[in-house]
Amino acid sequence: MLLTIRSLSKSFPGTRALDAVDFDLAAGEVHALLGENGAGKSTLIKCLTGAYSRDAGEIRLDGAPVSPASTSEAQELGIGTVYQEVNLLPNLTVAQNLTFGREPRRFGLIDGRAQADMAREMLRGYGLDIDVTRDLGSYSVAVQQVVAIARAVALSGKVLILDEPTASLDAAEVRMLFDVVRDLRDRGLGIVFVSHFLDQVFELCDRLTVLRNGQKITTERVADLDRVKLIGHMLGRELDDAIETAEHSPAAAQEAPEILRFEGIGRAGVVAPFDLSVRRGEVIGLAGLLGSGRTESAELLFGVRTAQTGTARDADGPVAHATPREAVRAGFGFAPEDRKTDGIVADLSVRENIILAMQARRGWTRPIPRAEQARLADEYIAKLDIRTSDAEKPIGELSGGNQQKVVLARWLAMNPRFLILDEPTRGIDVGAHAEILRLIRDMTDAGMSMLVISSEFDELVAAADRIVVLRDRRHTRELTGAEVATDEIVRAIAAADPREAAAS
Amino acid sequence: MTVNPRLYPLLATIGIFVVAYIVCWLQFPYMLSTRVAGNLLTDNAYLGIVAVGMTLVILSGGIDLSVGSVIAFSGVFIAVMLRDTGLHPLLVFALLLAVTTAFGAAMGAVIHGLAMPAFIVTLAGMFLARGASYMLTIESVPIAHPFYDLLKDAYWLMPGKGRLTLIGVLMLVAVAAGALIAHRTRFGAQVFAIGGGEQTARLMGVRVGATTVGIYAFSGFMAGLSGIVFSIYTGSGYPLATVGTELTAIAAVVIGGTLLTGGAGYVVGTLFGVLTMGLIQTYIVFDGTLSSWWTKIVIGVLLLLFILLQRGLLRVTALRA
Amino acid sequence: QTVGFSQIGSESGWRAAETTLTRQQAEERGIDLRFSDAQQRQENQIAAIRSFVAQGVDAILLAPVVATGWDSVLEEAKEAEIPVVLLDRRVDSSDDLYLTAVGSDLVHEGSVAGQWLVDNKPEGTCRVVELQGTTGSSPAIDRATGFRNAIEGNADIEIVRSQTGDFTRTGGKEVMESFLQAEAGNEICALYAHNDDMALGAIQAIKEAGMDPGDDILIVSIDAVPDIFQAMADGDANATVELTPNMAGPAFDALEAYWADGTEPEKFIQTESKLYTQSDDPMAEYEARKDLGY
């Protein structure tokens, strides 16, 4: 075995994140690490790389016990890692990020030119053609993710760990990443791969280990498992099959009355002017590649960015939505893509996060009575199955998926007529994924209209009545009725893009 | 060749400084003499040196309020040592730099080890250093040592009778050294990394504790060096000297285009920030009509003007991009 | 003629008055005064003098914030043949670097105050509390020294507490309050304050503690600002030593003589440190001073 972990334990105040976990990684395999949100995957990885100090347990690399006290020691041992949340430093240049800690030096000083060359060399094979002397932060999330992977790959002499590397990549980039990973595997590296996309696991991995509530459940060969059994391991119960695969009947929503109509909404350099009509109880999907302007469209609708042109009206006349406050007043809601920076208020409790938007709308002079707050919080914790010890726990201590549910709860509590969800299931486990889809359906059945942005076309097809396709910051096509299907979306995007069409 | 957007704040700073100098020159033609230029360097030498240390601290997302007191302490320490012992000034300098560096390192250790905000730790450090200088002496102590006379009289007479003094040159050297350390060493890269986000920096392999200690030690060293320069400049040690210099240094760093939140900026920008502050001072002296209170108001207004101009300029370039 | 004036700052009413009087004097004599406020910083003063030299003024007035550290900049002025006159505080540079110094002798001020107490203290032992100026400033050091010199040899005068009041009224009041707590009020016989402002603050503290300043506790201080005369008229203060803010008058006299025919004045033009007590018609003194910009 290349890497063996024996009875590793780690506790945080109030949580036992890892409970005597064993894990084996062979050279030349891709090993998936799976589990629900909060199962302890990231914690295991951080203990392994010295980012956290473990409470107990043993780690052996090539048979010798190792105990990296810091991530730099882990890097020296040949363990390269792409972490889940925080990856690289947006204020440094791409080259600086890539070469960090191994900068080429001349006379003791960093040689800028050699550094840039080295960075370009590292990026070769990833199909990125970018100026490595610019700030990393000026590039899109996808580019940043690829850079992080390139850095980790370069650092990994023996082990490469990828914690949800594909969450913000689109299909083409995922394919490229897989090629890189397979190549490394063939060169004898051990690779740990964390993902909530089970299809990717089945496609790429040789073996998998499932964690649940900090305990190791099983390690098996991927070939010996099927999807249902795997999900059973992860959740500890069978997933209601009906939910995961339920087909949606868009027919009803097509007849519903129009409640909102946006015309010519746009902003130069952001999104070209577009029209959007919203019917009662319908789910509109926004599909497109990374950087196609989906988030920007949502931000224009919710007033996060001010639209230069366009109007919005409902049955009663014009609707003001130039700022988030106005949008909220008009009955809109918006659960943003980056929940960490735009969604949660980390130090506030789950209860306070849930009532925040409602309180903002009531104004500061009319505080929501404490009993009412508690009632609301308990209601949504139960309704969305939010896993928290109690409503007073700071939301920052919840796992990612549960944070996402709290943000959803914040808006559901407002009962908006038009709710925008930007990547509502990013980084969310299969169980929660299914729950959120079910929730979307419940809410629309009750008459709420939604705009859902997602990079997973399957998910869009499952949820949406109608899909708007974007390309190059322009709304290009609308798919309705039977057109709402994965291959149709792919075709719509590709048709408009000759390069993509040629590739496929 | 397009300009890298990273450079915009720096270019804005330099541009504004040049424009301001031209405005001053139009009003007082004498401003363009080598005398004024030399004075600008000499008079702000101590500020420039301490601001280089402050730049690194701010780049890391911290702040160091103790530097003004440390400068005063340095002067008093040197003066008292030279008065009471027979040590050679160079030896005293070495001793002093060891003391101030250790002092800075200790503050860094407390900041990191106890996870206390730099603002508060260095505030306590400010009280402590000032208090320590009172305990050495409460009087101003003149420095009379032949070696000091040598240092004081070391200058190159530029054409036009301006003086390029040793301490002015020392400041430029300090800026150059600071720039190399910040932008061309691994330590500097780690400073930027911590400023960009401590958590991320740690995951990227930065030894945050050691680097934090190093950063404040560097600032302490620079404050000590600045104290030496200040003692050469004034030829004395005075426990009440340089009250509030930390705020001037912070302002200079910010005008120089470094973000107070850390992670972005240039040491060379700080030089221009310092020169800008010096230019404001010079302009007010040249004007010579402002009362005590109008002096304060005008300094504040000019400071605001610089910051607004800088922000405006950056916003315009951002829109263009 | 153009004269540059590097003033320390505007930390007190006395200094504001000095600035006002200097401006008035310059105006009366038709002198073009370049004024620079250094905001308590020696480095600003040095920079200002340099810049005066660079501008080529005809003379420089300097009210130095501290005694040390002026050698090189004074040398520069001397090389440029610009006479420098020091105002109100002295420097420890060699005296051929400046034309003359106008000012009072700070140690002497302290001893005038001390002598007054020696002459006027009540029978028996006298426990004195002292309000010091800003720690480390030369007036605080010298005025303390002078006072101690004067009371030396009087075994029954004892300084029981001394603390800094930073030359401010608030400081004087706060510190006096703690003195009254610590020394059980009625055992204090006299207060010596390094400036009138602190004395005025202390007077209020004494009144609020239910005692009678000027009778229960004798009060002697330095500066002779208008408000202390008011207090003397009310019987709240006993004595003050004058430090005239009109340093510029003698300075300009000396400069004009120098410009006219190169007359070298005395190296130290000492202003009078006059003692004022309640018997010196304080109300009239108050009226005479109240518009001088204190």
Added chain:
Amino acid sequence: MTRTLRRILPQILTLAVLVALVSLFFPQFLSVDYQGGRLSGPVIDVLKRGAPVALLAVGMTLVIATRGIDLSVGTIMAITGATAAWALASGWGAAAAVLLALMAGLACGVWNGCLVALIGIQPIVATLILMTSGRGIAQLITEGRILTFTDPGFAWLGSGILLGLPVPVYIWVGTAIAVALLMRRTALGLLVESIGINRSASALAGINATVLLIAVYVASGLCAALAGIIATADIRGADANNAGLWLELDAILAVVIGGNSLLGGRFSVAASVLGAMIIQTIDTGILLAGFPSEYNLVIKAGLVLMVLLVQSPNLAGHWYALRRHVRRRREPAPSDRSAP
């Protein structure tokens, strides 16, 4: 109620320890006399002298809760004091003077708030501008002299006695209670904490972050105005040069000693004013103990560091880690021996 108590317990304990410490050097520290209708004693002095810093700390707490900092409060004290004294000297009544001073404080707060919230200048720099230039404005009003007045009504605010206690005590205690109630009985506290923790998420949730930000700087300005009024009334004169000089640092210190994070978020006004009392106890203790003045700063720095160290949550963690480390050293890991 018990939650509040638990929150401020460290500050109360610190204060108690400090009082014990001062009593060692000055045994009568806790004695209080009653004579002539007023209480007097070192403790009363602490309560009264602590008024300006306590008031500043109240406003500063709110500003810091939003992740800001207000360096200009000392200067605002000078401006408002000068304004009040000017009003009194020009024959306006005490009420008008107080009102005018509050208006001046409000204006300063709006100025700071706009620079921070609208123009987006970082708080330290934005308030540094008013800190330096504001004192000039104050001196402009007083023309550099100490502007004295005789209005007994106004002076009462600084040195009057009400039911045995100095009036400033009522002012700061009243302000602290009023602000604490305003924050906790309405939703303001939650909203302020929210924008302090995550401004962009709060704005997306529909909170008017800009107005709230301006409001906290206004609150800070108003608190500074009250402090300025007290300081001016106390000495019956406005000292534009020295009023509130460097008090902003004491106020920030008070907020931090009160256990509030400089990174914004959760705050407690009660803990901050206790912090102010801790600082004032140190100051008064130093005066009473009778050390020479050149030791003042060193003693203060030492005590402040001690207070902060004791309150540092990390210290407990370090003890724990150290103990564990030592224990691990003592017993070599069994796995080491079994290694091939």
